[in-house]
Amino acid sequence: MAATAMASYLQLPITRTKARHSFQPRCNSGTRKISIAGIYSASSFDSCTFGIHSRRLLLFIGSIPFWSNTNPAFGALMPQIEEPEIIRTRKLDGGVRVQDIVDGDGSAANDGDVVEFNYVCRRANGYFVYSTVDQFSGEAMPIILPLDENQMIKGLKEVLIGMKIGGKRRALIPPAMGYVNENLKPIPEEFGPRRSLLSHANEPLVFEVQLLKIL
Incomplete structure (x- = not known):
């Protein structure tokens, strides 16, 4: 040949x-x-x-190799490399950007439902702010809140609506959809973490949430 x-x-x-x-x-x-x-x-x-x-x-x-999908050493077909699944970002009303990490199962959370969830809060640059799951022991202290923007920051409410039990989402919440006043939750009870969170209230925050229950 x-x-x-x-x-x-x-x-x-x-x-x-x-x-x-x-x-x-x-x-x-x-x-x-x-x-x-x-x-x-x-x-x-x-x-x-x-x-x-x-x-x-x-x-x-x-010595010139033939450009094909065969292994030049053995003449066997090269394995097909599957591309990793792409996590797409969508933009909600108010400027919240959401990524669906895990879909979850069962019925979806609706406006006004009381939900139980875990979350991690970070600054937009990745700097850790607060988490309901202890990073060392793995012990969790889930939050129970109604999906009501008078009690919960509006951006997080929009993220949780439509989620199914076991589902996970990551969201970038702009300041206007976040802690516009200190009475909104979720917010740590401890003084140090609470102060740290509120000190970054005027910048975008990243929330990773997992819906545990719809009560």
Whole structure:
């Protein structure tokens, strides 16, 4: 196959001969003779005239890989690489951007429902602010709140509406949809975490929430 491809590429003269044959290229003085023996069909090329660099060209062309979906070492099909699933971002009313991480099961939460959930709050640059799940022990202290914007920050309410039990979402909540006053929840009870959260109330915050129950 490599010799046939090479002959076609160089557009060398082709003549027919018997099935078994040898190549004896005609050479001028100062050139090297190359003899190649093999069995080919009658349609294969039989004799060619090579220049002084023929042998180098043959080695070069033989080293060029064929661009295909086969493994050049074993001639086997290469495994197909599946692309990772893309997590798409959608924008809600008010500018909240949401990503669905896990869909969850069962009925979805609606406006006015009382829900139980865990959350992690970070700044937009990834800086940790607060979490209801202890990072070391794994102990969780879930929040129970009604989906009511008079009690819960409006951006988080929009994120939780439509979620199913076990579902997870990540959201970027702008300040206008966040802690517009200190009475809105969720907010840590401890003084240090509470102060830390409110100190970043005027910047976008990232919430990762998991819906546990619809009460």
